Amino acid sequence: MAASSSSRHQELVSVRRSVVKVFVRSSQPNWTSPWQQRPQRSGTGSGFCINTSRRQVLTNAHVVGDAVMVRVRRYGHAARYPAKVLCISHQVDLALLEVPADAFWEAPPALSSIELSEEVPNLDSDVLTVGYPMGGENICVTRGVVSRIDLMDYTFSPAGGERQLVMQVDAAINPGNSGGPVLDATGKAVGVAFTKIQNSANIGYVIPGSVVRFFLRGVATCRSPRLCDLGVRLQNTRSVALRQHRGLEPGSETGALVSDVAPLSAAAAAGVKAGDILLAIDDVPLAEDGSIPFRDAERIGYDFLVSRRVVGDSFRVTLWRSDEEKEVELQLSASPVPRLVPRKAGVDAVPSYLVLGGLVFVPLSLPWLLARYSEVRKVPADLQAKLFDHKEHPEEEVVVLSKVLAAEVNYGYEDFPSCQLLTFNGMKVQSLRQLRQMAMAGSEERFLRFVMSFHLEIVLDAELCWETHANILDQYGIKEDSSPDLRDAEPPASRL
Known part of the structure; x- marks a missing residue:
């Protein structure tokens, strides 16, 4: 038992060595005077070595967004090395850095890539968050459990946005932790720490490994990863009168009402109309509130089936229209669905004047x-x-x-x-x-x-x-x- 505990301790020490502190100088656009930039400001975050052969470090997009200079520092070292932002996606809040300096990678002890797991941990699974939160210079490790699996708009737009899978944990995630790995009991990264509930010391959110893989696959194909959107708004059909009016079977809890369809969306191109009842996506049934089965007794929003797809993917949508069932083939086009008012800098909004x-x-x-x-x-x-x-x-x-x-x-x-x-x-x-x-x-x-x-x-x-x-x-x-x-x-x- 003692030998096993010692071995696990050494593995975690090795993992910690691959977690770096990120130093950033940034200058944001001035949206009210778009010919200017706002004054520079400094910030810090965390990151971890995801691919040592390509000299790549993973962190959050919000850590290096609008950066004019990025440097990274290894655990236990003093030197800060220049880093270049290779790819950034604010929709999934991830960025990939390249650190060219030989000294960063070759200084002993040797760095290793932290292995990434795409499996979503079960509720109550133990996790460790590792990073460099504010309040000190040294690395910090906090312990907690996975407390919820849900969907979230990573951009936190007050007007809403595409939602992706998110893990809620009760391990402390504080400013500076962003971009650091969240580890399971074996030392694999099950996700990336990225935010917490304001005024809460122990409710944090983690980008799951599956979303990280989605981002990295996009980088590998030289394409900036962008989330897909069906282009519809749904209304729940809990009202018995509404369900009767639409001709839905009494006692059934399936189907959500399509209240709006974006004209330039994939749904509009496939012939989906406002007033249709969306019954299923690829035979996965939607409940009256638009949720779908996830695992065990858990449920999750239907957009989970869409936002993990890539442009060009197609799937079948089952609709209820004029008292009969109808199937349409839908192919995802460029995302996000063009909105009249852009919502996020770096995604669809550009300072223009x-x-x-x-x-x-x-x-x-x-x-x-x-x-x-x-x-x-x-x-x-x-x-x-x-x-x-x-x-x-x-x-x-x-x-x-x-x-x-x-x-x-x-x-x-x-x-x-x-x-x-x-x-x-x-x-x-x-x-x-x-x-x-x-x-x-x-x-x-x-x-x-x-x-x-x-x-x-x-x-x-x-x-x-x-x-x-x-x-x-x-x-x-x-x-x-x-x-x-x-x-x-x-x-x-x-x-x-």
């Missing part, structure tokens, strides 16, 4: 809303409602006036509220790129007329606008009048 006569226009996005209003509940109702709308065509955007850079040409509009731009010179505005193209095309009109939501109107003198354009940019320290994404494929002539 256009300056016209000191008016700063941006595409409506959740990062911009949170930067402008701090909380979703403070966002004006008309903009808040658009968070849950879908695109009708791929280039569609909601263009909003973000701010007014005070100048003589826009006198009288300095305190104009943030609101949606509807038309420019009488033409409907469908995207920021289109607005720029219309402005660049020019016209003989004397005025530039912007019609906003709530029937608000901005009219600028066109000649004065073009004459003062460069001076306004120079006065406010703006190098370009538009973001790089809008300047791709420049037309031959430009008034801006």
